[in-house]
Amino acid sequence: MLEIGSIVGGKYKVLSVIGQGGMSTVYLAMNERANKPWAIKEVRKDAVANYQTVRQSLITETDLLKELSHPFLPSIVDVIDEDGGFLIVMDYIEGNTLEKALKHMGAQPQEYVIEWGIQLCEVLEYLHTRKTPIIYRDLKPGNIMLRPNGTITLIDFGIAREYKEAKAGDTSYLGTRGYAAPEQFGGMGQTDARTDIFCLGATLYHLVTGHNPSEPPYEFYPIRYWNQQLSPGLEYIISKCVQSNPDDRYNSCAEVMYDLQNYRELEKGYKKEAKISVLIFAAIIVLSLFTATLSVNFQIKSRKLANAYYQHYIAEAKGTADESEAANLYAKAIAEKPTDVDGYFELIDNLLLADDILSKEEDEELRKILISPVGKTTVEGALSTNKQAYSEVAYRLGIAYFYCYDDVGNKQLAAKWFQIVNDNGGLSKDKQERAFRLGKICQYYSSIGTEFKSGDKVISYREYWDDLVAISDGNIAEVDNPTTALVIYREVAAQIYNNAAKFIEAGVTYDEMSKEMDTLLAHIDEDILTRYDLTNSTKELVSKTQRNFTAAKQALDQVGK
Numbered sequence: 001m002l003e004i005g006s007i008v009g010g011k012y013k014v015l016s017v018i019g020q021g022g023m024s025t026v027y028l029a030m031n032e033r034a035n036k037p038w039a040i041k042e043v044r045k046d047a048v049a050n051y052q053t054v055r056q057s058l059i060t061e062t063d064l065l066k067e068l069s070h071p072f073l074p075s076i077v078d079v080i081d082e083d084g085g086f087l088i089v090m091d092y093i094e095g096n097t098l099e100k101a102l103k104h105m106g107a108q109p110q111e112y113v114i115e116w117g118i119q120l121c122e123v124l125e126y127l128h129t130r131k132t133p134i135i136y137r138d139l140k141p142g143n144i145m146l147r148p149n150g151t152i153t154l155i156d157f158g159i160a161r162e163y164k165e166a167k168a169g170d171t172s173y174l175g176t177r178g179y180a181a182p183e184q185f186g187g188m189g190q191t192d193a194r195t196d197i198f199c200l201g202a203t204l205y206h207l208v209t210g211h212n213p214s215e216p217p218y219e220f221y222p223i224r225y226w227n228q229q230l231s232p233g234l235e236y237i238i239s240k241c242v243q244s245n246p247d248d249r250y251n252s253c254a255e256v257m258y259d260l261q262n263y264r265e266l267e268k269g270y271k272k273e274a275k276i277s278v279l280i281f282a283a284i285i286v287l288s289l290f291t292a293t294l295s296v297n298f299q300i301k302s303r304k305l306a307n308a309y310y311q312h313y314i315a316e317a318k319g320t321a322d323e324s325e326a327a328n329l330y331a332k333a334i335a336e337k338p339t340d341v342d343g344y345f346e347l348i349d350n351l352l353l354a355d356d357i358l359s360k361e362e363d364e365e366l367r368k369i370l371i372s373p374v375g376k377t378t379v380e381g382a383l384s385t386n387k388q389a390y391s392e393v394a395y396r397l398g399i400a401y402f403y404c405y406d407d408v409g410n411k412q413l414a415a416k417w418f419q420i421v422n423d424n425g426g427l428s429k430d431k432q433e434r435a436f437r438l439g440k441i442c443q444y445y446s447s448i449g450t451e452f453k454s455g456d457k458v459i460s461y462r463e464y465w466d467d468l469v470a471i472s473d474g475n476i477a478e479v480d481n482p483t484t485a486l487v488i489y490r491e492v493a494a495q496i497y498n499n500a501a502k503f504i505e506a507g508v509t510y511d512e513m514s515k516e517m518d519t520l521l522a523h524i525d526e527d528i529l530t531r532y533d534l535t536n537s538t539k540e541l542v543s544k545t546q547r548n549f550t551a552a553k554q555a556l557d558q559v560g561k
Contacts, residue, residue, distance in 0.1 A: 001017075001025055001042070001044070002014045002025075002027055002040070002042055004016060004017075008029065008040060008080065008087065009078060009080045009087070009089070011031055011032065011033055012029040012030070012031055012038060012040060012078075012089060013029060013030045013031075013032055014027050014028075014029050014040070015027070015028045015029060015030055015037075016028045018039065019097075021142070023043055023047065023048050023054055024041050024042060024043045024047075025041075025042050026039055026040065026041050026042075027039070027040045027042065028040075028092060029089070037092045038077065038078075038089050038090065038091070038092050039074075039089070039090050039091065039092045039093065040087055040088070040089050040090075041087065041088045041090065042085055042086070042087050043055070043058060043085055043086045044084055044085035045083075045084060045085055046084075047085075054086075055081075055086050058086050058088060062076050062079050062088055064134060065090075067130075068126075068127075068130075068134075069412055069413070069415050069416050070123055070126050070416075071151070071413075072119060072122065072123040072151065072152055072153055072154055073123060073153065073154055074090045074091040074093060074153060074155060075090065075091050076088060076089070076090050077089050077090060077091070093145045093147065093153045093155065094147060094148060095145050095146050095147040095148055095153075096145070096146060097141060097142050097143070097144060097145055097146070098116070098141035098142075098144045098145075098146055098152075098203075098207060099140070099141040099142035099144075101141070101146065102141055102206065102207065102210060102212075106210040107207070107208060107209055107210030107226075107227070108207045108208060108210075110208055110230055110231060110234065113204055113207045113208045113234075114234065114260050114263060115150075116144070116146075116152055116207070117200070117204050117256075117257075117260050118257055118260050118261060119151060119152045120139070120144070120152065120154070120200055120203070120253075121200070121253040121254070121256050121257035121260065121371075122253075122257065122367060122371060123152075123154050124136060124139075124193075124196050124197075124200065124253040125252065125253040125254050125257070125371045125378060126371075127196075128193040128196070128252065128253060129378060129380055129381050129384070131423055133192075133193065135191050135192060135193065135195055135196060136154070136196050136199070137180070137184060137191055137195060137196065137199070138156065138176060138179075138180075138199070139154075139179065139196060139199035139200055139202075139203050140176050140179040140199065140202070140203055140206075141203060141206060141207060143155050143156045144203070176214065177214050178202065178212065178213035178214025178215070178218070179199050179202040179203060179206075179213060179214065180198075180199065181194070181195045181198035181199060181246070182198075182244050183195060183246060192246070193251075193252060193253065194246040194249045194250070194251065195246070196253070197241050197249050197250050197252075197253060197256060198241060198242055198243075198246075198249060200241055200253070200256065201220075201237075201238045201239075201240070201241020201242040201249075202220070202241075202242055204234075204237075204238050204241070205220055205223060205238050205242065208223055208227075208230060208234065208238075209223050209226040209227065209230075210226075211226060220238070220239070220242045222235050222239065223235045223238055231263055231264065232266070233259070233262075233263035233264055233265065233266030234260075234263050236259075236266045237256065237259050237260060237263060237266065241256065251376050252373060252376070252377065252378060252381075253371075254371045254372060254373045254377075254378040254381075255373045257371060258372065258373055307336075307337070309332075309333075309336050310333050310336040310337050310340070310343065313329045313330070313332045313333035313336070314329075314330070314333050314342075314343065314346055316329045317329035317330045317333065317346070317347075317350070317351070318346070318350060323351065326350075326351050327347075327351060327365045327369070330343065330346060330347040330351060330369070331368075331369045331372060333346075334347065334369060334379055335372060335374055335379060338374050338379050338382035338383050339382060339383055339385065339386040339389050340389070341389045341392045341393055344383075344393045344396070345393075345396065347366075347369070348396055348397070348400060349483075352365075352366060352400065353400055353404060353483070354537070355537075356404060356483070356487070356537070356541055357404055357406070357407045358400050358401065358404045358405045358406070359406065360406060363401075363405065363413070366397075387424040387425070387426055388424075388426040390420060390424055391420065391421050391424040391425065391426045391427050392426075392427065394417040394418070394420035394421050394424075395417070395418075395421050395427060395431055395435055397417045398414045398417030398418040398420075398421065398435065398438060398439075399414075399438075399480075399484055399487070399488075401413040401414035401417060402414035402418075402438055402442070403487040403488070403490070403491055404487060409491075411441065411442040412442065414438065414442050415439060415442035415443065418435045418436075418438050418439035418442060419439055421435040421439075422435060422436055422439055428479060430474055430476075430479045431479060431480070433470070434471055437467050437470050437471045438471060440467060441464070441467055441471075460506050461499065461502045461503050461505070461506035461508065462503075462506040462507045462508060464495075465503055465506070465508045465512075468491070468492055468495060469492075469516060471488060472488050472489060472491075472492050472516075472520060475523065475527045476488055476523070476527075477523070477527040477528050477531070477532070478527065482527075482528045482532050482534065482538055483538060483541065485523065485524075485527065485528060486524070486528070486538075486541045486542060486545050487541075489520045489523070489524065489545050489548075489549075490544070490545050490548050492516065492517070492520060493517070493520075493545065493548035493549045493551070493552040494548060494552070496513055496517065496552040496555065496556055497548070497551050497552040497555045498555075500513065500552075500555050500556045500558075500559045501559050504559060510556065510559070510560070513556055514553070514556065517549050517552060517553060517556075520549070521546070521549055524542060524545065524546065528542065529542065
């Protein structure tokens with residue numbers, strides 16, 4: 001074990017033990033240079049019999065987490081592979097595991113469990129819908145941290161794996177018995193998203209009943225066997241999740257999330273009505289297959305009907321002043337045509353960015369829409385089948401998160417969307433280049449001018465300035481739209497206002513910054529004001545941007561030539 005007070009990796013001082021399991025110990029440590037706490041997870045060679053297997057799983061964990069960005073996931077800042085063991089330095093997550101909550105308080109309130117379940121569905125769906133899907137495989141209360149603000153963080157990716165479509169089965173069978181799905185122990189093909197759904201059901205079962213599935217009686221009794229006050233709807237959801245046959249479970253976490261959000265509707269009458277609806281639908285399909293002509297006519301009418309509904313929902317959304325109702329209508333429109341970019345653009349322009357700010361509440365609404373079920377996948381899953389459309393929507397969302405989230409922008413949340421653009425391509429040369437530069441800034445933004453979290457490297461303000469200039473180059477209003485151009489220009493003004501002295505210290509001259517501001521102000525006059533019939537909100541954004549440049553020029557003059 002690491003000694004309390006020792007220095008690890010030349011920079012992390014070990015303060016205390018904060019967690020211990022069968023294979024690893026987790027310490028609280030402080031990077032004394034950065035004066036910031038971190039968690040260090042240690043696995044020693046002498047602590048496990050199959051160390052090389054465990055070490056490989058840890059390498060997998062770090063490799064996976066480095067590529068992920070989600071509010072419910074931790075980030076990796078350093079990896080130390082020593083002769084005596086393997087160390088992972090990651091975000092220190094304040095709070096306790098749900099395992100501790102069970103140990104100290106027993107079964108958790110149903111409403112809490114449902115809310116945690118919804119959050120778990122969101123993060124699992126995020127993992128499952130990556131370009132190469134990631135199967136977590138070890139969901140249990142001990143791997144879920146509950147933060148003081150009530151949100152969860154999924155930890156310990158040691159046995160997660162990327163889903164390989166051509167593989168017949170997993171190469172190793174790992175998991176926690178009781179929570180792990182039958183296919184995790186061989187003989188049922190490789191694990192997939194439905195494996196995590198089983199683990200989710202087992203976890204919710206333990207949380208809401210207080211009965212550990214890895215202890216006697218080793219069975220998933222209906223949850224109301226233990227507590228008659230629990231919801232029949234929640235009982236149905238958990239029961240469907242923990243079916244032994246993967247085909248009998250939910251197909252996606254988006255489906256589970258939808259039912260958790262509507263668990264009170266899952267009563268006997270509701271399920272009976274749904275079953276009847278399915279039978280009626282099946283009968284219609286059978287009848288439509290009698291002749292090829294009827295089938296073709298049915299498909300044409302279905303497309304026309306879907307398009308009619310789509311147009312109706314868009315028009316209704318534009319006409320309502322109720323933001324919640326508008327969001328619901330846009331969601332319905334997008335569900336009708338999930339690969340059509342217009343629905344997303346209408347949502348972004350007319351609702352999410354109507355005030356040029358993407359609020360936290362609007363971000364949550366967007367997430368709900370993207371993970372809503374469509375057929376056997378989600379809205380985002382369906383959109384991703386059209387690479388061109390996926391890139392276009394991702395570009396717009398990346399811009400929104402980068403510049404407008406919570407009125408200051410969030411580079412971490414923007415990173416995912418620019419990565420999608422870079423992976424899929426298909427946009428104009430200017431947009432692709434802008435997405436690449438913005439994605440690059442997302443990667444190092446929090447460390448510009450300072451050491452990285454690990455204390456190893458410095459990002460220059462010179463490099464940052466060059467990227468800013470490249471991003472704002474050209475006629476953005478023509479390539480994108482006036483609003484995108486203005487928010488990019490505002491970012492340049494804001495960075496000069498806040499960091500003029502640091503830019504100069506890094507070698508960016510007074511004249512360079514002054515000339516760039518004059519160039520961008522000219523773009524506003526020539527590319528926007530003289531060529532577009534602007535709305536009142538865009539006119540106000542122009543005025544704000546011009547005021548930003550006035551303030552930036554004053555700040556630059558104070559620094560001096």
